Amino acid sequence: MSISITTADVSLAPSTANAMVSARWKDPHWVSLFKPDISSSKVTFDTAQRLPWNLINGRASNRHQIAVDDTTGEVVAYARWILPVHLISAVVWPESQVQECTKEKRAEFQQMFEDVGDRGLRMDLLEFRSTPLEEIDARIKESGPFLELDYLATAPQYQRRGIGAMLLKAGLEVADAHGLKSYVTSSVAGVKLYQKHGFEIVETxxxxxxxxxxxxxxxxxxMIRKSQPKT
Known part of the structure; x- marks a missing residue:
C-alpha cells in the first residue's frame, strides 16, 4: 500500500467527504446526532457540498491535509489543524494551506454550503451535547496558545495502518518547530493514538x-501535548 500526504483540494471534496463520513458513521453516538431517516449517503452528499466552503473559509488560520491511496486515487483520511492567533499573519505551514480561489468560486461554494441547510441534524441533541464541551474547550484554551487538531478521520478500511499517525505527526512537527503545545478533543477510539504521540488527558x-x-x-x-524540541 502506497499513501501520499498532500494538501486538501476542493476538487477532491466528494472523496474527502466519503472518508470523513464513513469514519464517523461507525460511532453510534455521532449517528444519533442525525434524524432517524437520514442515511450515511445523504450525510456524505451534504458534507461534500459544504466542504469546498469549509476548506477555503478561514484560510488564514486553517491547515488541511489528506491521505491519498496512490493506487486508487481515493482520499482515505483527512486532518484539519487550526493555527494560534499569533501565527496567522506569519507564513506557517504554507504547504498545507488550501489554494485561494476566485471571487466567483467563493460565492459558488458559499451558496452550496448554505443550500444544504441543517443537514438533518437533531438540533436539540446537538445543543445538549455541545454546551458542556464548549465550556470546557474555552477554559482549556485559556492556557494556550495551541496548535489545535480540529478534525482527524480515517476511512474504516484503512484504519490501523498508520495513516492517521502520518497525518498527526505532520502537525506535531509544525508544533514542535514553533514551540507550541498541541490540543485535541478525542473520543475513546482515538485516545491511545494521541497518548502514543505524547498527548495527556487533562479533562473529560x-x-x-x-x-x-x-x-x-x-x-x-x-488532551494536550507539550512541545517536544529536537534533541
Whole structure:
C-alpha cells in the first residue's frame, strides 16, 4: 500500500467527504446526532457540498491535509489543524494551506454550503451535547496558545495502518518547530493514538443521552501535548 500526504483540494471534496463520513458513521453516538431517516449517503452528499466552503473559509488560520491511496486515487483520511492567533499573519505551514480561489468560486461554494441547510441534524441533541464541551474547550484554551487538531478521520478500511499517525505527526512537527503545545478533543477510539504521540488527558466530559434515546453515556477526552524540541 502506497499513501501520499498532500494538501486538501476542493476538487477532491466528494472523496474527502466519503472518508470523513464513513469514519464517523461507525460511532453510534455521532449517528444519533442525525434524524432517524437520514442515511450515511445523504450525510456524505451534504458534507461534500459544504466542504469546498469549509476548506477555503478561514484560510488564514486553517491547515488541511489528506491521505491519498496512490493506487486508487481515493482520499482515505483527512486532518484539519487550526493555527494560534499569533501565527496567522506569519507564513506557517504554507504547504498545507488550501489554494485561494476566485471571487466567483467563493460565492459558488458559499451558496452550496448554505443550500444544504441543517443537514438533518437533531438540533436539540446537538445543543445538549455541545454546551458542556464548549465550556470546557474555552477554559482549556485559556492556557494556550495551541496548535489545535480540529478534525482527524480515517476511512474504516484503512484504519490501523498508520495513516492517521502520518497525518498527526505532520502537525506535531509544525508544533514542535514553533514551540507550541498541541490540543485535541478525542473520543475513546482515538485516545491511545494521541497518548502514543505524547498527548495527556487533562479533562473529560461524560454526557448521558438517555433522554434522547441513547443507550449509554459517551465520554470525550480533552488532551494536550507539550512541545517536544529536537534533541
Amino acid at each position: 466530559s461524560t454526557i448521558n443521552y438517555s433522554q434522547f434515546g441513547g443507550v449509554e453515556p459517551v465520554t470525550n477526552y480533552f
